[in-house]
Amino acid sequence: MARRGRRAALGAAGASLMLLAALPAAGQTATEPGIAAGDRKSGRDFLAPETRAQQDDLSINPGMLWVEQGEKLWREAAGAGAKACASCHGDPSALKGVAARYPAYDARLQRLLNLEGRIQNCRLEHQRAAPLPYESQALLALTALVAHQSRGLPLNVATKGPARPFLAAGRAMFFTQQGQLSISCAQCHDDNWGKRLRAERISQGQPNGFPTYRLEWQTTGSLHRRLRACFQGVRAEPFAAGSPELVALELYLAARARGLPIETPAVRR
Amino acid sequence: MPATRIVLPARARKGEVVEIKTIITHPMETGYRRDHVGLAIARDIITRFTCTYAGEEVFRMDLFTGVAANPFVGFTTLATETGEVVFEWTDQHGTVTREQRRLVVV
Amino acid sequence: MQPGDSNPSRRKVLAGAIGIVVLPLTGHQAHATPENMAEAMGEALGAGAAPKSGRVKLVLPELAENGNSVPLRISVESPMTAADHVDTIYVFSERNPVSNVVRFHLGPRSGRAQVMTSIRLAGTQHITVVARMSDGSLWSSAANVVVTQAACIDDT
Numbered sequence: 001m002a003r004r005g006r007r008a009a010l011g012a013a014g015a016s017l018m019l020l021a022a023l024p025a026a027g028q029t030a031t032e033p034g035i036a037a038g039d040r041k042s043g044r045d046f047l048a049p050e051t052r053a054q055q056d057d058l059s060i061n062p063g064m065l066w067v068e069q070g071e072k073l074w075r076e077a078a079g080a081g082a083k084a085c086a087s088c089h090g091d092p093s094a095l096k097g098v099a100a101r102y103p104a105y106d107a108r109l110q111r112l113l114n115l116e117g118r119i120q121n122c123r124l125e126h127q128r129a130a131p132l133p134y135e136s137q138a139l140l141a142l143t144a145l146v147a148h149q150s151r152g153l154p155l156n157v158a159t160k161g162p163a164r165p166f167l168a169a170g171r172a173m174f175f176t177q178q179g180q181l182s183i184s185c186a187q188c189h190d191d192n193w194g195k196r197l198r199a200e201r202i203s204q205g206q207p208n209g210f211p212t213y214r215l216e217w218q219t220t221g222s223l224h225r226r227l228r229a230c231f232q233g234v235r236a237e238p239f240a241a242g243s244p245e246l247v248a249l250e251l252y253l254a255a256r257a258r259g260l261p262i263e264t265p266a267v268r269r
Numbered sequence: 270m271p272a273t274r275i276v277l278p279a280r281a282r283k284g285e286v287v288e289i290k291t292i293i294t295h296p297m298e299t300g301y302r303r304d305h306v307g308l309a310i311a312r313d314i315i316t317r318f319t320c321t322y323a324g325e326e327v328f329r330m331d332l333f334t335g336v337a338a339n340p341f342v343g344f345t346t347l348a349t350e351t352g353e354v355v356f357e358w359t360d361q362h363g364t365v366t367r368e369q370r371r372l373v374v375v
Numbered sequence: 376m377q378p379g380d381s382n383p384s385r386r387k388v389l390a391g392a393i394g395i396v397v398l399p400l401t402g403h404q405a406h407a408t409p410e411n412m413a414e415a416m417g418e419a420l421g422a423g424a425a426p427k428s429g430r431v432k433l434v435l436p437e438l439a440e441n442g443n444s445v446p447l448r449i450s451v452e453s454p455m456t457a458a459d460h461v462d463t464i465y466v467f468s469e470r471n472p473v474s475n476v477v478r479f480h481l482g483p484r485s486g487r488a489q490v491m492t493s494i495r496l497a498g499t500q501h502i503t504v505v506a507r508m509s510d511g512s513l514w515s516s517a518a519n520v521v522v523t524q525a526a527c528i529d530d531t
Contacts, residue, residue: 047440048436048438048439048440049436050436050440050446051440053446054446059276059290060290060341060343060491062292062339062341064274065272065273065274065292065294065339068272068274069272197526197527198523198524198525198526199438199523199524199526200523200525200526200527202526215440215441215443215444216441216443216525216529217529217531218296218337218338218339218443218444219294219338219339221531225531226531228531229527229528229529229530229531230527232528232529232530232531233527233528233529269440269441269525286486286487287486290491299472299495301472322484325484327482327484327485328479328480328481328485329479329480330477330478330479330480330492331475331477331478331480332477333473333475333476333477334471334472334473334495335466335468335471335473335475335476335477335494335495335496336476336477336492336493336494336495337443337444337445337492337493337494337495338443338444340492340493341491341492341493342490342491342492343490343491343492344479344481344485344489344490344491345485345486345487345489346484346485346486347483347484347485347486349484
């Protein structure tokens with residue numbers, strides 16, 4: 001039954017590339033988890049012990065370099081307002097728990113914002129400073145700093161009310177077969193996680209460690225950079241980092257990961 | 270300017286072995302890679318890291334292309350006296366990145 | 376569901392895997408050989424130098440998840456006194472384009488002969504570590520690391 005339901009969802013979603021327009025039919029349970037709560041595993045569980053140790057020991061975790069850069073930026077006044085993040089928020093620890101609730105719908109902006117989007121918007125509206133481009137070192141550093149404050153706290157995004165259509169769009173994207181290889185996110189990360197692909201075990205594609213230091217990148221990067229790499233992996237044209245499509249997908253991933261602890265900065269292969 | 274991170278205790282007992290860890294942002298470009306249009310990317314690496322403590326060199330590292338990007342190193346030093354611990358990274362062009370921390374020895 | 380179409384997911388993923396396997400064979404690098412390493416060792420340690428086996432402990436993963444960054448820990452048995460200490464630790468690769476990977480210079484003020492860093496490995500190989508003591512003696516140890524390749528391309 002579950003499989004038939006998924007096939008139907010695949011067909012429906014696949015028929016439309018306008019994913020944001022592909023809202024769920026009334027009564028569709030858009031919050032159904034792809035992986036049962038008890039089976040959810042962080043990407044950390046798929047790592048070699050050495051890489052795991054590199055993440056856990058903050059004195060050697062390379063991602064902490066970005067967190068520390070974020071602390072410097074946090075205190076630096078910027079823009080016409082001559083305000084720093086610290087001017088309004090005080091210590092970064094005041095934002096403990098915030099990252100666990102993102103992406104979140106902003107009623108005033110009528111937009112779904114992820115943490116990067118929230119920081120970008122803060123910079124624009126409150127600091128009146130030059131925008132921080134997506135994937136810039138400064139935005140990665142500030143995002144890593146804020147997410148790090150919630151390290152160990154379980155992901156817990158809101159999926160009801162105004163977030164619903166975004167969740168549905170993200171979910172549709174997750175189940176849509178894409179690219180020249182015609183593979184959906186779900187086919188690897190729901191249906192085949194734990195199996196081997198060459199020397200690698202397929203992970204569940206969980207988003208709980210971003211920004212993440214990836215050995216492959218040799219640097220710290222955002223969830224959207226990682227998602228873009230997945231799109232390229234199946235030979236699909238990737239959506240832009242920070243695009244509404246990827247923020248919606250991020251919301252679905254966060255809902256699907258509910259309960260997993262934030263690990264920022266995670267270390268991945 | 271590269272960013273650096275230094276992990277060492279603020280104070281130590283005299284005679285204690287102090288663990289120091291440092292990391293610096295740097296691509297450690299090997300010179301063996303090519304860009305998207307097939308052009309060789311020039312080698313660009315940090316070649317030397319030194320740590321002096323109260324004016325005396327206590328650790329040095331020579332780096333080659335085989336050191337991973339964002340070079341990380343962990344080493345130890347004996348806590349001898351209260352003083353400045355100075356870290357210097359020198360790249361192949363001679364550019365030096367310098368940081369210092371005070372170690373209080375009780 | 377159609378007969379014979381019982382597991383579309385697995386089939387698609389398998390097809391994908393085959394496609395994915397083909398691509399990463401780009402960026403072929405110049406590899407050194409064990410002979411290059413012997414040459415580099417001769418230059419660094421002195422011609423005809425014959426390190427004795429022992430006193431050096433080297434910790435490397437048996438299976439490295441990514442050759443871009445492999446954690447390496449080295450410790451050497453030494454009292455680390457003014458009279459008897461480790462002077463230099465050399466790390467050599469038999470397969471990287473450059474045989475010299477990294478060198479550490481220690482002394483009696485190190486307190487312990489113990490260092491850690493992250494190195495690059497251009498493929499599965501032996502890594503050789505040599506320690507030069509203050510009396511000029513050379514000690515060495517080697518470890519084999521299998522370097523695996525990622526399954527998916529990442530061109531971001």
